[in-house]
Amino acid sequence: HFIKLMGRSASHIALECALQTQPNICIISEEVETKDMSLDDIVTYIAKIVADRAAKGNNFGTVLIPEGLIEFIPAMKRLIAELNDFLAVNANEFSNVEKSKQREYIISKLSKKNATIYASLPEGVARQLTLDRDPHGNVQVSLIETEKLLSEMIANKLAQWKKEGKYNGKFSAQHHFFGYDANVGLGLQGAFQSNVRSRTPH
Incomplete structure (x- = not known):
């Protein structure tokens, strides 16, 4: 699940959601900027975690992405x-x-x-x-669908790794965008978890 959260100029909502729900990955825009990470760096970072989890039989997970990531x-x-x-x-x-x-x-x-x-x-x-x-x-x-951009590039990288024998899992992305509902509900935890769990195999 690739979940874009409201937060164009700061990542505090994504960070708070991560602290409350403990996703597999949370991208923090300010960290990306500080480390001078490229788009490919981010894609490789996420793809590696996906591949490592797949090697353990876990072909599912959640990624939190702040809305304004591209600008950072x-x-x-x-x-x-x-x-x-x-x-x-x-x-x-x-x-x-x-x-x-x-x-x-x-x-x-x-x-x-x-x-x-x-x-x-x-x-x-x-x-x-x-x-x-x-x-x-x-x-x-703000109109750029960052979650779809990342998932498509990750899918391509995983496909290449599969050809090279570096990845043997299954990858199929689902996309979500929580806007003002995320901001209103940092009592969001229950809704967030139930939404994701209803779409995630156990």
Whole structure:
């Protein structure tokens, strides 16, 4: 279960939920920023825990993700800043590019490091970064489905590890987003646990 929790500018709700419910993994945005972790670092970290649990026969678990995680990943922050600057000036040119060629167009216009990161993103997230913008022309980061981004990239990494003989488990992600209900209910513990347990094999 990949569970995104309200908290764009701080991870205190995710942290409090983790303290009360003890999930298998809780990502803290501020820690990611302090350690200068990349998106791939986070994916590898979660995938390794999934693989280790699978080796013990535990093909289930929960991951808590703060809503604003993407903005705390230094490399993603730099990518978003460059996209904002580029599209603020070249929005009309970009809109005239055929939809099927827009991804390649953006990659060709970015710096080498940012182009590599952008190319590694799932198609849906890459499109969100270029199309879903606020009235000021900036990426609407809160609309990015971080939980789906991570689970898709983790699934790809686990599939690769399976080919290499490093992983023999089963992986199928379920996604949840607790917004204001998480904020209101840090008496959330009962609802949170019953929601997850109802979907988790025993």
